[in-house]
Amino acid sequence: MPLSDVEIVKAILLGDSSKFNALYVNHIRHYMLLANRYMRSKEDAEDMVQEGLIKIFKNLSSFDSSRANFRTWSKRIILNTCLDYLRKNKLNYIDDFENLKFWLEAKEKASQNLELQDLTKLIQAMPSGYRTIFNMYVIDGYSHVEIAKDLNISVSTSKTQLLKAKKMLRAKITKQDQNWKNIYA
Amino acid sequence: MLDWKDIKSKFSKDDLSNDDWLEPSKNLWQGPEVSPTKDERRRPILFWLTFGFISVLVLIGISFGTNTSKGISDNKVKVENESKNEVQNRKDLFNPNTDTPRSELKRINVDTKGSSDQPKSPRYKRTLNNLFSGTSENKKSIIGQTAAATKFLTGKNLTQDEVELLNAKKSLPHPGESIFTSFENLGLLPVSQVRPLKSSHRIVLLDDKIKVGAMDQKQNPKKAQIGFGLGVSLGFISLNQAFSNHLAAAQFEHSTSQGVLGWTEYIKIFNNGWKFKTGLSFERIEFESSHNSQIIYLTEEESDFKSDIDLVLSSPVGNMTSNLIMTRSQMIVQDQLDVDLDLANRHIAYFINLDLGVAKSIYSNDQSAFDVYGGLGINYLSGLNNQITTVQITNQNFESVQGVVTQNQQSMHVFQPTFNLGGQYQWKLDAYTNLSFATEYRGALNSFYEEQEYSSKLRRIRTQLGVLHSF
Known part of the structure; x- marks a missing residue:
């Protein structure tokens, strides 16, 4: 039975960084869809997703599953990454x-x-x-x-x-x- | 007609497995075989060392009650919230129209999410392998983490002087170093000033960054529990002085009660360690009593040496009526006999208990937790059964006496308001199941039996064992 997102996050925080791949596989297309909407091209979207993934990993310890599910939480990070970029590059x-x-x-x-x-x-x-x-x-x-x-x-x-x-x-x-x-x- | 809600729903669909166009290029992810670096391999050890250290701090905090006025939970690091702060800080930092100086403190705030090495352009490529190999020894970023941790632990911002002091120091925090040690080394924050952390919090060292966050409990937060189990009870029936005096002449005695019960309960868990409890239990208690009774046996009322006698029996919860069949063994010449009876009775009561209460977690770790609780309830007497177990007769003219209870006690309170105080220990069996062991004192707010000036009360100690499912 596949692990839930919460269980995967817990495993990562306990040191099993290889589990991040499972999170990646589960959600990458949703991240890409979101970033594609905000960015001009797929290449730009990939950059945002990549940057967002790093932030997601680094901030996994702050993930609060009682407030939001993992996808919602992580998509918010991807979105903020896109907004940061767009803001810097003048709308x-x-x-x-x-x-x-x-x-x-x-x-x-x-x-x-x-x-x-x-x-x-x-x-x-x-x-x-x-x-x-x-x-x-x-x-x-x-x-x-x-x-x-x-x-x-x-x-x-x-x-x-x-x-x-x-x-x-x-x-x-x-x-x-x-x-x-x-x-x- | 274009429907914007339709567009939104299209983008909200959960299954994108057929949308291959969303698959990113291979270089976005360098594969799952990300080799952990030395720091990565050390992380579990660091985790347990840090967790143990913080647990000690928590215990010290509990012991001395040094918690300050603002709960640490108010300062939990939340990406959702901080992202907006970060955005705002970035606005201040990069907005050319503002006069805000680009102070180190501003930069620190920006760096608190580990984003100081944000690419200048999205064309800047970085693989996830960098994440594990230690991207930089960025001094400002580490100061940023220190500032974030200070804010989290103390509720205070670093002053400009403190930032400069950090800049001037050579011994900045490094991977594997406890942040507390770092603070102490830097002379910024003696350990004694660090507010006690809840056990659900710990400090994590990720990459070369120091992170503070709400941890284990938050990753697997449980909002409620529901459980069931079995238990035993020991009851004490106390007679008031008038009742006790009234029965003394009959050498009245009674035992403590022993009971078995089945219970179920629902616990709503709040973030601040408080819980709301409601429970339902079915309980059977049994106790015994004995007393003497002197009767006058009239031979003229007998037939075939047998005689029926209606006799009032006493119990700790009131009087009951019985019918005794006394069989005489031989002819006697007297019209009446004085007979002493020694009666022993068993009483069985069935209760349905409904309780409401609150609990407070006073100790918890990854594996177990201990709560104290208290509440009010209703004790409903759903059934009563009395039995005459033995009748001993001192007169040798009789060969046997048999008796049955014909009417139970009539002056008992069917509903009893109760209060309970207890402690509950939970041991985690798996992520969603806890073993529960609880013991409680359960007192009554009114009498169990009351008639004229006579009354008695029932108090119990209950011990319960069961399982709780968390969700």
Whole structure:
């Protein structure tokens, strides 16, 4: 019977660092999905995940399973790592959706489960400011007050940027439904 | 129509096993064969040494009650919370628009999560092997850990002077060195000023960083326990003076009660060591009594040398009525005889006990824990059975006497409010199962029997053994 996350964490803290691989296998795709939403490319997402994994390992002793399950706790660390990076690199709100060619190429190569991947690519293609606020509010459930505090922006900025992000994403998804290739090829 | 909730649900799905596009490249993880470094191999030994050392501190703390006004649990290191602090600190540190000086103390706060070697760009690659091989001897990072530990242990921030003192010192904490020793060496924090740690906390040395955290108990926290078991009880029935005097002439005697019980209980565990307990038990107690009785035997009422006599018997919990069949062995010429009877009786009572109470953990370690508890309850008398065990007759004209109880005691309180005080020792069998041994004193707030000026009370000592399942 496979060990639970809590049991694995305990084993690691008692010195069995090889168990970290089990945590990695159990959760890596969730970390990658989260980081892909916040970062522009898979390479950047991998960097964030790698950095986050190191933080997760170093902070395992602070994991409190009574407050959150391991995935929630560790995803929060990955998210904070992404936010740290985005904050340092200044959020931008410039529409560079026209760079979606890479997405089309990826879409043509992929064979299955395009829906989640499609959405991820669409979100990735948004300007970093829109992308971050959209992710935090719509998907990760942060309030505008929390977003404003975390990103060092005003609440009204958060709200207006979210509206713009939603509008942009809605337009792009609608266009996708009509005919992606005609528009972006 | 685009539904944002639908988008959220898509990203919240639990099973990503078919999303191969999320598989990271191989160089993200260099494989599970991460060879532990020397420090890594030493960690279990360090753990036990550190744990033992902190346990001693905890015991000293308990003994002398030196806990300060702010509980250490308030300062538990939480990644979730600290991440935001870290973020805020980073904001202050890197925001070019603020006038905040980049003081060492600020840097220390940033470093407390071991992130001083954060890459300048995500393009900076680092493998997880670095984690085990000791990334750096970064002095500032170690000072940061010291500052975090100081904050955790004392609730105080390091002053700028102390930071400078740390910078000037050559003997900074290093892997394998207890943080307490480090503080003492540095002259910053004598051990005597370190607040006693709860046993659930210890200091960990990871890599070249000193970490303080809430440990074992937190990794396997239990919110509640439910259990069951068996037990025995010893009861003491005390008669009030009037009742005792009333029965003295009949040479009344009674025994202590002995009982068996089955119990079940639910324990809600709170973070501060307090627990809420509720329990239900079924108990059978048995005790004996004896007394003399003088009767006048009327020969004219007999048939075939046999005679029925209704006799009132006494017990520590009131009077009962019996019917005796006395058989005479030979003809007698008198109309009546004075007969002395020596009666021995057995009394069996059945109780249902419902208890509510609180418990406080006063000692715990990885393997065992000891709680004291107290509470109130209701003792419901669900059944009563009386038996005449022996009847001895002194008159040689009789060959046998047989008796049965025809009516039980009528003046007993069916409901008795009770209080209980006790101690419970738990021994961990596995992660979720504890062996429980408890003993308690259980007193009554009212009389068990009460009639006119006569009354008696029942007090018991119960010992219980069972298992508790933690969840």
